[in-house]
Amino acid sequence: MSNQPTHHTQVAIIGSGVAGALCAYRLAAKGINVILLEAGPTVERSDIVENFRATAKQNLTSGYPNPDYAPRPEWVSQEDEFFGSVGPDNMQPEYLRVVGGTTWHWGGITPRLLPSDFEMKTKFGVGHNWPIDYATLEPYYAQAEREMGVCGDDDASTLSPRSTPYPLPPLAPAYSETVMLPFAEQAGLTFSPAPSARNSRGYDGRSECQGFSTCSPICPSAAQYAAIVHVRKAQEHGAQLFDQALVDRLEIDDKSKVSVAHFRRPDGTRESISADVFVLGANCIESARILLMSAGEATPAGIANSSAQVGRNLFDHPGIDSTLVLKQPVFAGRGPETTRLAENFREGGFRSEHASWSFYFHNHLDFQIAAAEEIATGLKPPELDAHFKWKMERTISMSALIEQPPVEANGIRLDWSARDRAGQPKIDIQWQWGEYELAGAAHAKIYLEKIAKAAGAIEQTVTPLYGHHHLMGMIRMGENPKTSVTDAEGRTHDHSNLFAIGGAVFPTGGTANPTLTIAALSLRCADSIERQLKE
């Protein structure tokens, strides 16, 4: 390997998901030289759609590449060998490694955090406080909503005060939601339009939602926002994209600044890049792995890890789902996956005792699993056809998305004795649900059962607690360098030219699906980087 970096830029951003793409776009639009590095390949929407139709595996990631040079976890697969050990409780993180990252397939729901979410320790004695408050982030929430094209109802919810109207009006409710909302209201929940990064009208050159109901795994029409939008915009402003570039090591110089990022190409050749500023936005697991893999003589615990907090405090949004079969048709599987949200239990004094939760109906059907279950009953056509149709018309799912405070023990460790397909050390995950979120789940379950009863459901199944794949933590921001990894801007305490973005920097996650907050923090971080470069 040559000692001379093969590339140089002002800002090198590692990871091209929503955090990296927005940061790259914002900086490139200011005339700053940016190189965006992505471990995975560039993909085209039409190819993803075609892949899903062609593959026998039917899960939310099966249409996306999983190459040896940038492997990723398989979707909820017990046979997956991507991770080493996981436990004691089950956790199956999921993310994509492609240009544009995991927003290729997501629910598109974009609520803001609540003001109290930034002060959990002070208000409820739970978790940690953020080093910033809601008011500080609010202008960036507004910018993120404009960039992504968020639709919502300005008058619907006052939990997160707004300085600007939503860029788009709310989506019309799905017929299934129209049928179900009165039952949920009987159970005590109230609903408002879910803020969503999904076009209720044409916006930013993308079409109005066409109602495919396949928001995840993929929106065929591009009406739902995906970070590829801002990867392309960043390129239009001069940013360079290096795809298939697996960053596996950062180097620091004698001034404790990050000087070089080393990366590997699919054919095994190695390249490196020097930059004035490095930004780590490769999702919380991969970002933490890069920092830990970069351990050296001066930084034996890894880069940016003098606090020993890198790789700790991993958290998610736990969930419980319930699937109902009703007497009357609801016709789920038509239109956006979710358009309405119940926020009754996102906020309240109870948060000192148990987790908060939000609630939504899931207007999506898994036909394949349902058909396999019908066949397994022994039914044959034509009765099979009639019964399957009858059941699909009457099936609806609902979900509670639950708060989970971070605990230091939940996180990752690298197992240098085992390697993944790219030759990187395998990741062991320490994961255990806590009493706080389990109590929140028990509270939510009461309401799932009330709704089922109000609706007169013929069948009801309730899942055990699972993760929403909203990975957060492990490079958390904070005021104290001894207990956090970055400052309030995302700048690492240990290295003044290394920033972190993405869910990794969240101290807590409330009950807001994290993407909008990731986007807002990323835009704010870009402004900080711009100021630092000027200084």
Place this chain on the structure above:
Amino acid sequence: MGKLKISRRAAALGLLTGATGLLSYRAWHVFENDSSVFIITDPDKAEPEGRLFNTFKALSQIVTFRSDLHEPTLETIYQVFHDEPWMAEHTLTSYEQLKPFINQETAPTSNPKLALGEGQKWFTEHLLTTWYLGIYYHDRTQPIRVAYEHALMFDAIKETQPIPLIDATGPRGWSSKPEAL
């Protein structure tokens, strides 16, 4: 190529004799007044080299209860099954065992001889699963996608629900009942 008639009532009984008594009863109950007839391919009228394919086609028609199966999908499924060493024997035997139902306008209320053998019961269920899900599952191989929009599970629901990644309601069309209603 010749065509054969099969009554829906007769085929329903024949295919369900291997299922549980309750399910058989339910199927019989549903179709006891149904004397409709549909047409299947007559494999005996095919040229010798095409007999296995046409028997497979006729069996698929009986198992899926459809005369108008999508021909390219049929050819794909036939090819995947044809790679199995047991395919020909199971196809011919299953068809022979179901043959008594063909060209009957009605079926007897009970006839122990109508039951498929264990191997043939498994085979016809395997065939049905493949057609219905559009995926070929077998221990010998990784699952193989043989059809997407022509998987019969979508044929069952397409009047009222869009086929994922193929159909959409159109803007705001999701707020009202399906147009077919």
